[in-house]
Amino acid sequence: MARYARICEIEYELPAQVLDNQTLAQDFPEWDVEKIFQKTGINKRHIVAEGETASDLAFRACEKLFANSAISRDQIDCLIYCTQSPDYLLPATACILQHRLQLSQHCAAFDFNQGCSGFIYGLGLAKGFIESGQCKNVLLITAETYSRYINPKDKSVRTLFGDAAAATLIRASDEQAPCLDRFRYGSDGAGAQNLIVPMGAARQPLVAGQRPAEHEDESGNIRSDADLYMNGPAIFEFSMTRVPALFASLFDEQFSVEDSDLFVFHQANQFMLEALRRRLKLAPEKFITEFRHCGNTVSCSIPIALKEALGKGQVQPGKVITAVGFGVGYSWGGCVIRW
Structure with missing residues (x-):
């Protein structure tokens, strides 16, 4: 069996x-x-x-x-x-x-x-x-x-x-078919510097008792090399390029976009998610967004969105969900979840 x-x-x-x-x-x-x-x-x-x-x-x-x-x-x-x-x-x-x-x-x-x-x-x-x-x-x-x-x-x-x-x-x-299926993955370390905490590990260790100097960028944001840095425009460009290609790879003659009842992406922010939804021509009512109350929670964002959608009755037994994660690394992955 x-x-x-x-x-x-x-x-x-x-x-x-x-x-x-x-x-x-x-x-x-x-x-x-x-x-x-x-x-x-x-x-x-x-x-x-x-x-x-x-x-x-x-x-x-x-x-x-x-x-x-x-x-x-x-x-x-x-x-x-x-x-x-x-x-x-x-x-x-x-x-x-x-x-x-x-x-x-x-x-x-x-x-x-x-x-x-x-x-x-x-x-x-x-x-x-x-x-x-x-x-x-x-x-x-x-x-x-x-x-x-x-x-x-x-x-x-x-x-x-x-x-x-x-x-x-x-x-x-003992299901008759896979409930977790069609996994696709990708990575591109060339983008590692665009979302990074530069100091604190083996490559650039922090010296005990010394805090790296802070600096201000052209937008007025202040940080040091021991803080999180995000190159917003580069991350957006990556997402607009890699996510549509990943999304397309999940579908073929046996499984089409129309076969998916719901779509849940990494809950990055409203601007990025709406741009992706429009690019992929997905209906708003099928596109789960659940981050207003908690922000971008990184690897937790998809399970939180699924849990919230369950509570609202959007996710029910028999529903087919296409899930897509993307971001720091660069790294991306997608799969199909049959609930």
Whole structure:
């Protein structure tokens, strides 16, 4: 009997601390509340408190999942943790979460460093583990705290990114056809410098007790080389080029755009998503957008959007969803989810 991987549950967690447009407008008087919303489509972002980490959010998202699903902790045989905000350089945060969540010691646990396409990559990994017979129940966790890397005087990124974690349960199922299908991936490291924290790792280590000098760009944003830098125009050009090509590769004579009931893309910002929707000629009612309340949450954005769409009744059993992630790396990935 065939065994296919299937998404069974999604839960997510946002930090309690809120950064709203009113606060940002006070910090950046040249941008009022309405201008910030028009540029981003975001009303507020959630930001971790002092001492709070991505794995703290991940833990709480998983606790929600266990509380709201029928699966027991000892049934999880693989924990996949997608983050660019690890607790430590080593060990892997996944191992720490395995212990903290009281999962079985027979549970595989590992991190992978991926950003905006991370959820798609994680689904592909989970599918591989399950459909090869290595695992039956995979807990895919995505968690990010980009706020730790953002200079508070850099409105180009501070207005966009929020912190979050999402926990997705993927289980083996005796379905008649794949529920996670048509995976496509791509990468182009030539664009690595366009979304990057230049200093802090092995290539450019930070010297203890020394903070790199801040500098101001032509738009008035202030940051240092230890802060997140985003080349907005380059990221937009990348997205307008790579995403349509990736999207087209998901379809053929056996599966057309019309066969997909819904489309969920990485929730980057309103301007980019609307440009992509128009470029791809997708109907607004089929195009999921759920980021006004949390901002761009990187690898968490697609599962958060799916969870919100589930709550609104947009995602129901039998629905076919085309999912696309893209961004930092450059990296991109897409797949089809049969709910």
